Amino acid sequence: MRKKGVVVKFLSNMAQVQDYETAEIFLCKLRGKFKEQKIRPIVGDIVEYRVVHGKDGVIENIINRRNELKRPRIANVDQVIVVVTLKKPQTPLKIIDRYLVLVENAKLPLVIVLNKTDLLSDEEIEFFESIYSRIYKVLKTSALKGDGLDELKMVLKGKISTMAGMSGVGKSSLLNAISPGLSLKVNEISEKLERGKHTTTVIELLHLEFGGWIADTPGFASLDISGINPEDLKKLFPEFLAYDSQCMFGDCEHINEPNCAIKLAVEKGTITETRYQSYVEMFKELTEGK
Ligand SMILES: Nc1nc2c(ncn2[C@@H]2O[C@H](COP(=O)(O)OP(=O)(O)OP(=O)(O)O)[C@@H](O)[C@H]2O)c(=O)[nH]1
Numbered sequence: 297m298r299k300k301g302v303v304v305k306f307l308s309n310m311a312q313v314q315d316y317e318t319a320e321i322f323l324c325k326l327r328g329k330f331k332e333q334k335i336r337p338i339v340g341d342i343v344e345y346r347v348v349h350g351k352d353g354v355i356e357n358i359i360n361r362r363n364e365l366k367r368p369r370i371a372n373v374d375q376v377i378v379v380v381t382l383k384k385p386q387t388p389l390k391i392i393d394r395y396l397v398l399v400e401n402a403k404l405p406l407v408i409v410l411n412k413t414d415l416l417s418d419e420e421i422e423f424f425e426s427i428y429s430r431i432y433k434v435l436k437t438s439a440l441k442g443d444g445l446d447e448l449k450m451v452l453k454g455k456i457s458t459m460a461g462m463s464g465v466g467k468s469s470l471l472n473a474i475s476p477g478l479s480l481k482v483n484e485i486s487e488k489l490e491r492g493k494h495t496t497t498v499i500e501l502l503h504l505e506f507g508g509w510i511a512d513t514p515g516f517a518s519l520d521i522s523g524i525n526p527e528d529l530k531k532l533f534p535e536f537l538a539y540d541s542q543c544m545f546g547d548c549e550h551i552n553e554p555n556c557a558i559k560l561a562v563e564k565g566t567i568t569e570t571r572y573q574s575y576v577e578m579f580k581e582l583t584e585g586k
């Protein structure tokens with residue numbers, strides 16, 4: 297009987313497939329036809345598999361991928377959880393905006409998690425929300441105090457997610473807090489940084505005990521925006537969309553043009569100044585020397 301599962305890891309040439317319904321893990325061979333067809337399952341692939349004996353199986357079919365993230369290489373990513381902190385470490389707003397732009401460019405839905413709220417005053421939290429809550433879903437968490445974890449579980453439940461965020465913001469701590477069985481090491485900075493850089497390392501989808509999977513390797517770690525076409529950058533700021541068509545020039549870059557609706561919106565405060573500054577900075581970076 298064919299069953300459905302998710303490829304969570306590779307061990308040499310065998311795939312670990314986790315059953316969709318029971319969460320049991322089967323070690324599966326790949327059918328020879330995949331080699332002929334030059335397709336190879338990757339982590340995140342939804343597959344049909346057959347149990348051969350005990351916990352051994354064979355992958356019969358790969359269901360069409362909805363998407364494919366390059367680094368880490370994972371198929372069928374439902375969303376990216378961008379974890380940020382304003383203290384210990386402070387994530388500069390322009391770094392937050394870089395993450396957001398990169399996720400938008402990958403055409404993936406995202407949720408922002410402001411972690412370590414136990415270190416912040418109400419005013420500091422309000423400041424952050426005043427910028428980002430009007431554009432994205434923002435969760436406020438403290439892995440230390442246990443705040444906001446139910447909301448985070450609800451967002452992750454039943455989905456394949458990847459996390460993004462600077463070292464030390466508490467990604468591992470949050471996962472341990474919501475799914476204690478994972479027992480991820482906290483503060484193992486050097487090891488994971490190395491893993492973020494190289495593509496050849498083994499990637500694994502971790503199963504969350506309340507349902508769903510999360511990649512063990514953070515995404516977008518290079519913060520490299522050089523692959524973005526400068527003309528497309530404005531489309532990666534969702535709050536610009538409502539004004540874009542009102543500019544005097546159809547192809548307005550929103551930098552130096554007269555009667556620019558985006559600049560007007562910034563003056564009026566309907567687009568946040570810091571977001572616009574991030575846009576200008578990234579635009580200049582992308583067009584420098586061109
Ligand atoms: N005050 C406070 N500290 C936290 C919180 N969450 C995590 N920490 C601490 O922040 C430090 C870094 O946490 P990690 O979970 O290792 O952070 P990470 O994002 O996984 O870091 P990398 O593995 O380097 O990517 C640890 O000392 C944690 O105890 C929180 O909500 N509040």
Ligand SMILES: [Zn+2]
Pocket residue numbers: 543544548549550551553555556557558559
């Ligand atoms: Zn404009």
